[in-house]
Structure formats: C-alpha cells, structure tokens
Amino acid sequence: xxxxxxxxxxxxxxxxxxxxxxxxxxxxxxxxxxxxxxxxxxxxxxxxxxxxxxxxxxxxxxxxxxxxxxxxxxxxxxxxxxxxxxxxxxxxxxxxxxxxxxxxxxxxxxxxxxxxxxxxxxxxxxxxxxxxxxxxxxxxxxxxxxxxxxxxxxxxxxxxxxxxxxxxxxxxxxxxxxxxxxxxxxxxxxxxxxxxxxx
Amino acid sequence: xxxxxxxxxxxxxxxxxxxxxxxxxxxxxxxxxxxxxxxxxxxxxxxxxxxxxxxxxxxxxxxxxxxxxxxxxxxxxxxxxxxxxxxxxxxxxxxxxxxxxxxxxxxxxxxxxxxxxxxxxxxxxxxxxxxxxxxxxxxxxxxxxxxxxxxxxxxxxxxxxxxxxxxxxxxxxxxxxxxxxxxxxxxxxxxxxxxxxxx
DNA sequence: TTTCACAGACCGTCCGGACTGTCAATGTCT
DNA sequence: AGACATTGACAGTCCGGACGGTCTGTGAAA
Numbered sequence: 001x002x003x004x005x006x007x008x009x010x011x012x013x014x015x016x017x018x019x020x021x022x023x024x025x026x027x028x029x030x031x032x033x034x035x036x037x038x039x040x041x042x043x044x045x046x047x048x049x050x051x052x053x054x055x056x057x058x059x060x061x062x063x064x065x066x067x068x069x070x071x072x073x074x075x076x077x078x079x080x081x082x083x084x085x086x087x088x089x090x091x092x093x094x095x096x097x098x099x100x101x102x103x104x105x106x107x108x109x110x111x112x113x114x115x116x117x118x119x120x121x122x123x124x125x126x127x128x129x130x131x132x133x134x135x136x137x138x139x140x141x142x143x144x145x146x147x148x149x150x151x152x153x154x155x156x157x158x159x160x161x162x163x164x165x166x167x168x169x170x171x172x173x174x175x176x177x178x179x180x181x182x183x184x185x186x187x188x189x190x191x192x193x194x195x196x197x198x199x
Numbered sequence: 200x201x202x203x204x205x206x207x208x209x210x211x212x213x214x215x216x217x218x219x220x221x222x223x224x225x226x227x228x229x230x231x232x233x234x235x236x237x238x239x240x241x242x243x244x245x246x247x248x249x250x251x252x253x254x255x256x257x258x259x260x261x262x263x264x265x266x267x268x269x270x271x272x273x274x275x276x277x278x279x280x281x282x283x284x285x286x287x288x289x290x291x292x293x294x295x296x297x298x299x300x301x302x303x304x305x306x307x308x309x310x311x312x313x314x315x316x317x318x319x320x321x322x323x324x325x326x327x328x329x330x331x332x333x334x335x336x337x338x339x340x341x342x343x344x345x346x347x348x349x350x351x352x353x354x355x356x357x358x359x360x361x362x363x364x365x366x367x368x369x370x371x372x373x374x375x376x377x378x379x380x381x382x383x384x385x386x387x388x389x390x391x392x393x394x395x396x397x398x
Numbered sequence: 399t400t401t402c403a404c405a406g407a408c409c410g411t412c413c414g415g416a417c418t419g420t421c422a423a424t425g426t427c428t
Numbered sequence: 429a430g431a432c433a434t435t436g437a438c439a440g441t442c443c444g445g446a447c448g449g450t451c452t453g454t455g456a457a458a
Contacts, residue, residue, distance in 0.1 A: 029316035031230035045405045113312045116369045117228035126370055156376040164363030170315045171325055177355040205423055244439045
C-alpha cells in the first residue's frame with residue numbers, strides 16, 4: 001500500500017533517491033554515477049529526480065549529509081549498547097572498523113575523492129567531515145571516560161589507520177597485516193587511556 | 200630543434216602524453232579527465248593520442264605503469280643517497296612521506312579509486328601495486344639491514360598510516376596531528392629495528 | 399479548484415572512437 | 429650517391445550515443 005499523505009510520499013521518494021545514489025556510488029563509482037542510472041535504478045522518472053534535487057550537484061550535496069547521518073547513527077547506536085569505561089576500547093575500535101569498511105563509507109570515499117577537484121562538493125564535505133570527527137571523539141571520550149591529548153592523538157592515529165586500511169582494502173582482500181596493525185593501535189590507545197586515569 | 204629520428208619522436212610524444220595525463224588527473228580528477236582535455240593540454244591532435252593509445256582505457260593503463268615507475272624511481276634515488284643502517288629510519292620515513300603526498304601519488308590515488316569499479320584498471324593496478332609494495336620493503340630492508348616480521352609489520356603500519364594521512368590531507372590542510380602520528384610510527388619502527396639486531 | 403509530486407518528451411553539449419588525409423623519416427634498388 | 433616506394437607519426441573531421449537540464453503534461457491529495 002503506497003503512502004497516503006503528500007508529506008509521506010515526498011519524504012519517502014527523497015530518501016529512496018538518496019539511498020539509490022549511495023548504491024550507485026558503491027557499484028559504479030563517482031565517474032559512473034549518472035543521474036540517469038540513479039533514476040532508472042530507483043524506478044523513478046527524470047522529472048521526479050529533478051523535482052527533488054534541482055541538479056546533479058544538489059543531489060550529491062544532499063547525499064553527503066545523508067551518508068554522514070547514517071554513519072554517525074550506526075556508530076552511536078553501537079556505542080550506546082556498550083558498558084562505559086576503559087575496557088570499552090576494543091569494542092569501540094571494532095565498531096569504527098566495521099563502520100569504516102562498509103558501503104556507506106565507500107560511497108563517502110567516492111565523494112571525498114571527487115570533492116578534491118570539485119569546489120562545491122568540497123564546500124559541503126569539509127564541514128560535514130569536521131562534524132563527524134568531532135562527534136566521533138565525543139563518543140569515544142564519553143564511552144571511555146578520558147579526555148587527555150595523549151588519548152586524543154592515539155585516537156586520531158586510529159582513525160587515520162582505519163582510513164588507510166579502507167583504502168588499501170579496496171584492491172586487496174588478503175591483507176593479513178590489518179588485524180595485527182589494528183591491534184597495535186588498540187594497545188597504544190589502551191595504554192594512553194590507562195595512563196590518563198579516570199575522568 | 201625537434202628530434203630527428205622517428206624513435207625519438209615517438210618516445211617523446213608518448214612520454215609527454217603520459218605526463219599530461221598525470222597532470223589532468225591531479226587537476227581535474229578521474230571523472231574530469233577526458234581524452235579531449237588531455238590532447239588539448241598536451242598540444243597534440245586527436246589522431247596523435249589515439250595513435251599511441253588505442254583507447255582511453257589503454258592510456259590509463261599505461262599511465263599506471265608510468266606513475267609506478269616515477270614513484271619507485273623517486274624513492275630509490277633518495278634512499279640510495281642515505282647512509283645505510285638503523286639510523287636511516289627517520290630519513291626513509293621522510294622520503295616515503297614526501298613521495299606519498301606529491302602529485303604522482305595523487306594521480307595514482309585517482310586511478311586507485313577508479314580501479315575499484317573498473318575491472319580493466321584493476322587488472323592493471325593490482326600487480327603494479329604489489330610490485331611497489333615489494334620493492335619498497337626491499338629498499339627499507341636493505342637500507343636498515345633488518346628483515347624480521349616485527350619490522351615488517353611496523354613498516355606496513357607506516358605505509359597504511361601514510362595512505363590514511365594522504366587521504367585525510369586531501370580536504371584538510373591544517374592537520375596538526377600528522378607529525379605526531381608519524382613520529383609514533385617512527386618510534387615503533389626504530390624499536391623493532393633495534394630489537395631485531397644486525398642482519 | 400488549486401496545488402504539487404511526479405511523468406516523460408525534448409534540447410544543446412560533450413565524449414570516445416573511427417576514419418581519411420598529409421608529410422617527413424626510412425629502407426631499397428640501381 | 430641518388431631516385432623512389434614505403435612506413436609511420438601525426439592532423440583533423442565526423443558520428444553515434446549519453447549526459448545534464450528544461451519544459452509541458454497529468455492525476456491525486458488538499
């Protein structure tokens with residue numbers, strides 16, 4: 001049964017278009033993600049797509065926000081279910097690792113690369129990424145009950161390692177170093193958390 | 200004075216096209232790098248480009264090899280000028296860091312992302328990257344005189360960190376954590392090298 | 399009746415690749 | 429050594445197709 005009210009219909013179509021955009025970015029990459037592919041795959045007319053997003057650029061800008069929302073939602077939901085304290089570190093790392101290797105992150109990566117040479121995408125992506133970085137740190141800081149610069153540095157090192165790992169994993173599947181490398185970052189992180197003491 | 204022999208002419212034009220392709224990848228990104236942009240920028244006719252590279256794909260495949268060559272050349276040249284031994288670690292890291300943040304690496308990154316969803320590019324890029332990884336380790340191993348798995352793991356962690364750092368640096372310029380994070384990897388590396396002993 | 403979410407035809411532009419033409423370097427034969 | 433045929437490095441036009449965006453039509457919700 002289709003939705004009855006206009007608002008429902010509007011919201012549903014909009015969300016469906018954004019989800020489809022993410023799917024296309026994952027499957028075809030940025031260069032291969034055309035508005036026609038998106039509308040066909042979404043089962044929506046050309047008029048519908050351009051009714052919601054006046055241009056391809058606006059669609060991508062909206063997709064950036066959409067992806068950021070999903071990303072934070074996923075991580076926060078998982079982090080809230082964990083018992084707070086220092087022993088939460090390995091679990092939090094695992095949550096981040098999972099979030100930063102799934103399709104959402106992949107779509108974000110495509111837009112990230114595209115934003116390097118596209119000023120409008122960049123203008124939308126930079127503040128979004130800044131917000132994500134800030135909120136991730138807040139989640140980690142709150143869950144572990146720590147706040148020192150040493151912990152912060154180790155946390156940033158983890159994020160950067162996860163990004164590098166995601167990049168490496170795009171073309172390799174048999175990377176037997178990744179587990180070991182992440183464990184090293186977990187050890188660093190726990191040592192710093194330990195040294196910082198309870199907040 | 201233009202080159203006289205055909206071989207010289209051929210080699211020169213070919214190299215010029217590959218260099219221009221790298222320039223375009225850096226400036227316009229993969230999606231914005233069209234054959235027309237390349238030919239215009241290279242000051243070469245359409246016929247010339249398709250005479251050397253029968254299709255856009257062949258051009259990119261050749262560019263992958265070209266970039267890998269430049270990358271290894273740059274690193275090896277710098278590594279050879281350093282005094283071998285354990286104290287070479289910080290210098291080697293600096294060499295890698297510089298190589299993995301310059302325009303060559305940027306162009307490679309564009310192709311890397313594109314290869315994720317393009318089987319032919321992937322088929323060309325995967326072995327090329329494997330070779331680079333192998334040769335980089337050989338350079339490091341030879342320069343420091345070490346060969347243990349502990350050192351190898353720390354070295355891989357460094358490479359992955361540098362990739363993550365390059366990715367992060369695309370949209371941020373004021374990343375004040377990067378120096379500190381790299382220093383941490385240098386410390387890990389030197390500790391492992393120290394523990395391994397002379398080869 | 400009005401509004402609005404959506405449908406779908408249409409247009410100008412640009413892209414990748416095919417094609418034919420041109421001219422200098424090169425091999426060959428005397 | 430000189431004449432001549434051949435090769436090959438490039439020039440530049442052309443074409444089918446796809447892309448992003450505009451515009452008008454339509455039917456159900458308000």
